[in-house]
Every structure is written in C-alpha cells, then in structure tokens.
Amino acid sequence: MAVYQRALCWVRRDLRLRDHTALTAATRQAREVIVVFVFDTNILRKLEDKDDRRVNFIHHSLKEMQARLVKKGADLLVCHGDPVLDIPRLAQELKVDAVFTNRDYDPYARKRDRIVEQKLKIWDVTFHSYMDQVVFEYPDIATRQGEPFKVFTPYKNAWLGALRPEHVAEEKPNLKRLAPVKVFKEWIEPWDLGSLGFKENELWVQPGEEGARAAWRKFQKYIHRYHKDRDFPALKHGTSGLSVHLRFGTISIxxxxxxxMGRKNEGARTWLSELIWRDFYQTILDRYSYVVRGAFRPEYDSIRWPGKESHFKKWCAGETGYPLIDAAMRHFARTGWMHNRLRMVVASFLVKDLLVDWRKGEAWFARNLIDFELASNNGGWQWCASTGCDAQPWFRIFNPVTQSKNxxxxxxxxxxxxxxxxxxSNTHIHWPHDAPDSEKERTGCRLGKDYPDPIVDHALQREKALKLFQDVAQAALTPAEES
Structure with a gap:
C-alpha cells in the first residue's frame, strides 16, 4: 500500500537499478518515483583535472542508467549544482512527499544530508535514508562494551557471526512505479561533460552496471584462486577489478x-575478507572522522617528515630508480588504478624510504584513483604508514626489491x-643497477640516463625511518613506564 503519492529517489554512489535499497523502498511506498542525480559543484570545483576519470565514469554510468529508465517510459533527472539547494527545490517544484536515498559515511556527505533533511522538513517532505553500500554499520557490529572495533580480526569474526541471509537479501525495485517522463520533463536540462566543465578521458574499465556485471562474471571464473593469485600484479585475473564498481555502486555489495558466502573454497573466503575490510574502514571513517585530517593514533602527528619535495615528485612520476615502484606509478598514471599489493609497496616506499608525509601520498591517490574511496584510501595509507588502527607495525618495512622478486x-x-x-634478465630486472657490465651493454639501457639511478639507499633510509618511529614511541612512554 503506497504511503506517498510522489517521491524522489536521490542516487549518489549507487548508480544502478538492480538490488538498490533506497529505490526499492521508494517504489514500495510511493505511487510515482523520480530518480535524480546531482553533479555536486562543492565536489567538482575541487577537482584539479578537467578530464577526471571519476567524473567520466559517473557520467557514462548515468547515461547507461538513463537509457534503462527511458525504456521504462521514465528518465533520469540530472542537476548540476549544490544538492543542499537543489534537492529541496526539486521536492517543492515537483510536489513530492518524500525523498529516499542511501547513506554515505563521508563527513561531508553526512553534514550535507543533515542539512537537506532539515530543509525538507520546512516543506513537510519526509527524508528516508538506508544502509546500502555496506552490509553492516555501527552499532550493528560493536564490541561487548558497545564501542566500535579498532582491530580488524575481532571485527571480522563479529561480522561473520552476525551475518544472516536477510542481511544480504536482494532489494528488488518495482520499476512499474517510476514516474512517467511527462511529470518532470520540463526540469530536464543538458548534462553532457562539456556543460559540466569537464572533458572526455579514455577509461581503463567499462563503466556502468553492464561493466560491473561483465567484470563480475569474469572474476567468478577465477575466484577460487584468489588467495593464490591476488598478490601478483602481472596476472590479469588475480583481482576482481570491481573496486571502482563498488565505489560508485554500479554493483551491489x-x-x-x-x-x-555460497562458495566453499579458500579463494572466496579470502576475497570475502577484503569485502569485510571495506566495511571496517567505513566504520572507522564514520565513528572517527578526525582521520580525514590526521593520524588515527594522534601521537604520530608529531612526526616531522624530512622527505624532499623533489623525491615526492619523482615518486609521482615513476622515476625513483626502483623498478617495481616506477612500474606501479607509471601504470597508475596511465590507468588511474593500482593493484592492491602495489598500493602497499609504493605507500611504504614513500613513507619509510623517502620519509615523505603519508598525507601527501594519500592526497595524490585521492586525486588520481578512479576507484577513490575516502574510507579505504585513508585506511590503507594509515595502515602502510603505521599511523592507523590495526596498522602494520612501524618496524616492519617493505624492501621494494624483495617485493619485486616475490x-x-x-x-x-x-x-x-x-x-x-x-x-x-629475470635476475637483474628487479635491480638493474647491480647487473654486470656485459648485461647493461647488451640491453642498450644506459642507467642514469635512460633509466634513473636510485634516488635513495633503502638500507640507509630504513634506519632513518626506524629512528623517526622510535622517537615517537619513546615520547609516548608514561613517566611510570620510563621508571
């Protein structure tokens, strides 16, 4: 039985029509539902690159969603502006009774949604938000004391222990409840990339629901090998390729x-753990939003990173003289994506070899990752920098050459x-600087000219990094402990 005559379903990072919580709720509770997306100028104006891959991915995904809606006799209503203004305005102009949306845990998004909800109340429009991009949110998973988990393994155990079929049941929208396009046709405006102030960029991945489904079908053939293959970046099937689709919700978690859960093999169990990590980091961002500004463990904010700006730029450009680091960063520049093992290796190298503040690396990834997700990016960088919750111990430092060989x-x-x-040769490609002169001559590669000499000595930098962290650890000791 419909409760509302007309409603908006405001999509953000859930760019699909299948298994969609807010759209399902809206089409159950309203006789007519209009699907709306706002290109948020508060976010867009901060983007430095006019060919930003994420904007391209969103745009193409929305075009696909629009085509599916048109086949149903509806359309996608797209705005370009501030959603704090546009959503209440549309609610008033289209005479809707409710707005349905899925929750986002980014601090900006939480604040935005609170303001939108308050403004809608003025017009007696009800605001409904739903959990959709995660399986559990706090306090669904909490310690016995009711606090958020800060260590992954007990969080994972609690997550698995709480999971029931209803938590992952498919949410099926009733697309017959979509409002006919004539209801809102006069509000539809052009939304090509140029009108948004952006331009086309070739995407390394296929966008939209169809792209997500294709990647998912392909990965299912190899998921049983995930635990064996996931650390090898040369293997095209080693990972799922679904990170960007999860980020923008073109497939349902x-x-x-x-x-x-339906597969009884180690590969599927290992991959499920990665999905749980994603929930874990969303909880950390939601409950400890200060991680956006600094370390989860605030004592590490006292570190004065001595790394050089010139070294940071060479890291960004893939010109460090460390082959695996440079390969990862050049592939990143070309595609906007990086293999998870390589994300850890290049982050460790920046922080613990080049001694550059982890926040600079986090910001570089935030600018360039097509699958950039604040919670996972921040959590991953703080893990590598040993400043976060359940982070890699500070005395464990990746050797980039050993990582390459392995x-x-x-x-x-x-x-x-x-x-x-x-x-x-396979022996010396990991560290060509030690290759015999005969091999260097045979390759025709002039080290120091055609390929850079190493910008730092790993062994020396490792000792400097250990000293930085040792000083923080010593300063953190209480007088009682020191005595």
Missing amino acids: RELVRNA FDPEGRFIRENVPELAAF
Missing part, C-alpha cells in the same frame, strides 16, 4: 557477499610498464 618474479609487470628495462 550484497550480491557479491551472497555469492562469496610478486613479479619474471619481471612481467615491470617490462610492461618500464619498457626501457625490458631486455634485462
């Missing part, structure tokens, strides 16, 4: 969890992305 043993990923090193 519930569908992925349902499928993983996870790109034949140098396939390096050869693909640092072609000037392609002729080096």
